[in-house]
Amino acid sequence: MADPAQNEFIQQAIKLTQSLRYSLSKTLERVAHPADESKEENEGDYINSVKEGLISISQEIEDLEKLATKLKPINGVYALGSTLAFGLDSSQEKNKHYQELNKSYRYLQKVNIHSNTSWQHLQQNMGQHRRNYVPKKKKVHQLATNRHENLSVIVATVQRNLPHTALSATKTADNFNVIQMTQGKVFKAAIALRGTNIEWIVVKASNEKLHNENGELDMWGQSKYEVFRKITEQAEIAANMMSANANEIALQHLLKWLHGYHNIFTAKCSKCSKHLKQMLPPVIREFRSNDIFHEQCRA
Amino acid sequence: MGVNCVISVPMEENKSGQYVITKLQKKIENLGAKKAGHFSVDCETYQSQIPIEGQVKVINNVHDTEYPASTFSFVENGPHLVADNTLDMLFAKMDSFYAPKKNFKIEAKGVRYELNDFLIKVGSVIIGQNTSVKGILLQIDYTPCILYNDSWGIITELLHILGINPNITNFFKSRLEKKESSVDYTDCAQQYLELFNSVRKSMTVNQQPPGMSSSPVMIQGRM
Numbered sequence: 001m002a003d004p005a006q007n008e009f010i011q012q013a014i015k016l017t018q019s020l021r022y023s024l025s026k027t028l029e030r031v032a033h034p035a036d037e038s039k040e041e042n043e044g045d046y047i048n049s050v051k052e053g054l055i056s057i058s059q060e061i062e063d064l065e066k067l068a069t070k071l072k073p074i075n076g077v078y079a080l081g082s083t084l085a086f087g088l089d090s091s092q093e094k095n096k097h098y099q100e101l102n103k104s105y106r107y108l109q110k111v112n113i114h115s116n117t118s119w120q121h122l123q124q125n126m127g128q129h130r131r132n133y134v135p136k137k138k139k140v141h142q143l144a145t146n147r148h149e150n151l152s153v154i155v156a157t158v159q160r161n162l163p164h165t166a167l168s169a170t171k172t173a174d175n176f177n178v179i180q181m182t183q184g185k186v187f188k189a190a191i192a193l194r195g196t197n198i199e200w201i202v203v204k205a206s207n208e209k210l211h212n213e214n215g216e217l218d219m220w221g222q223s224k225y226e227v228f229r230k231i232t233e234q235a236e237i238a239a240n241m242m243s244a245n246a247n248e249i250a251l252q253h254l255l256k257w258l259h260g261y262h263n264i265f266t267a268k269c270s271k272c273s274k275h276l277k278q279m280l281p282p283v284i285r286e287f288r289s290n291d292i293f294h295e296q297c298r299a
Numbered sequence: 300m301g302v303n304c305v306i307s308v309p310m311e312e313n314k315s316g317q318y319v320i321t322k323l324q325k326k327i328e329n330l331g332a333k334k335a336g337h338f339s340v341d342c343e344t345y346q347s348q349i350p351i352e353g354q355v356k357v358i359n360n361v362h363d364t365e366y367p368a369s370t371f372s373f374v375e376n377g378p379h380l381v382a383d384n385t386l387d388m389l390f391a392k393m394d395s396f397y398a399p400k401k402n403f404k405i406e407a408k409g410v411r412y413e414l415n416d417f418l419i420k421v422g423s424v425i426i427g428q429n430t431s432v433k434g435i436l437l438q439i440d441y442t443p444c445i446l447y448n449d450s451w452g453i454i455t456e457l458l459h460i461l462g463i464n465p466n467i468t469n470f471f472k473s474r475l476e477k478k479e480s481s482v483d484y485t486d487c488a489q490q491y492l493e494l495f496n497s498v499r500k501s502m503t504v505n506q507q508p509p510g511m512s513s514s515p516v517m518i519q520g521r522m
Contacts, residue, residue, distance in 0.1 A: 185446050185481050205443040207300060225416050225443035265441075265449040275456045279330065279415035 027053030271297040301442035305490040316432025332414035339408035371488035402427035
């Protein structure tokens with residue numbers, strides 16, 4: 001360890017270096033900004049102040065040099081508490097920090113990806129709610145209170161265009177809005193909604209029941225017929241497609257598209273011009289063009 | 300229950316009825332159909348012992364394994380009713396008024412197939428105690444559809460795939476002529492009854508001396 005006198009010298013040297021740095025930076029700043037707008041001064045004063053600065057710098061340098069001669073070089077490691085550990089190489093094998101850091105990094109990255117994905121999904125599903133709250137205040141109130149009435153308006157609008165289809169809007173015990181569609185003696189469908197977002201959709205044959213023994217709407221039961229299970233599948237795909245921008249017009253469009261299945265047993269495939277393929281009628285109605293295809297003919 | 304269409308499958312010359320049935324069954328199985336048990340439809344004929352309004356009345360009682368607890372009762376050229384099968388016991392007690400025609404019981408039985416939404420039944424027709432095949436009936440049900448007009452295209456296409464001429468019954472024709480005509484429980488029994496009658500008719504024609512024409516629909520087969 002260094003002796004106390006040596007320590008004092010070091011402290012003095014540090015102080016001197018600090019004051020040298022201070023005066024140097026002050027002088028350089030004075031040189032860099034000769035015209036200080038706040039103070040009125042002439043050229044002579046400016047030169048004098050710079051000179052004074054330079055003189056104090058040279059004085060301090062001299063003092064520091066004198067002090068430096070008194071300092072002895074430090075041999076070996078100068079221990080200053082825990083700074084001792086600074087220069088030491090940490091071997092991977094001795095501590096597990098590296099692996100643990102790696103793990104937590106990967107974990108955090110996954111969390112980031114998952115939260116991004118869920119955010120996107122939530123944004124899609126909450127889209128309607130957000131729309132309700134963002135626009136004018138009056139509209140928010142109207143939509144929140146009269147959602148069921150709105151649905152009846154949508155149903156009535158679609159009903160005008162499809163006179164041979166029976167449409168009705170009801171509310172279930174578990175607070176779902178449900179649109180029921182009966183297409184003559186061909187099929188029945190029930191669409192469960194939250195706002196204008198489609199939660200669930202089911203299509204059954206006209207000789208099947210949409211309600212259970214207790215008279216409640218049985219939304220979760222599948223049709224016993226393959227053809228209607230396929231149509232339900234298609235309707236779910238269509239509902240997912242429109243969930244990105246669920247609004248009243250999209251819902252109307254979906255109802256009209258579903259009405260396209262009124263000729264499920266009579267229409268032939270646009271591609272192969274036949275009724276049956278793998279013993280099923282053409283179960284695909286294109287969403288935009290309403291073209292009719294078998295599943296196998298579409299590709 | 301969907302639209303059902305029962306047609307008679309023509310026999311092939313110099314081939315046994317069983318041969319035609321096996322060939323047809325193979326075709327159905329090749330389409331991917333799965334066997335789903337057996338079926339039988341029979342018809343018992345009763346004749347009034349005392350003339351009613353100067354006429355001998357005939358009643359046909361049809362039983363179908365698809366509806367095992369019911370009897371479909373048809374008065375010839377008259378109304379029909381669907382009752383519990385205890386009706387048969389009632390008829391047994393009424394034999395002094397309505398007596399069963401002897402050796403007149405006709406039955407179609409065979410294998411039942413399920414093919415996706417289709418129900419296909421291939422049955423051989425036998426009369427009375429005689430076990431020889433008198434005809435072959437094919438029943439196609441398209442279960443998800445209850446409208447005759449709607450399902451007709453699909454049924455004909457399946458018949459075409461099976462290589463069978465869609466030689467439909469008069470009953471089915473009358474249903475197709477009506478718009479939006481939907482299926483009823485008795486429809487299947489009515490079609491079987493019509494085809495059973497035509498088989499009986501062809502039998503009596505065949506029993507007549509040579510020179511008389513036989514029915515174009517049914518050709519008698521040999522076992």
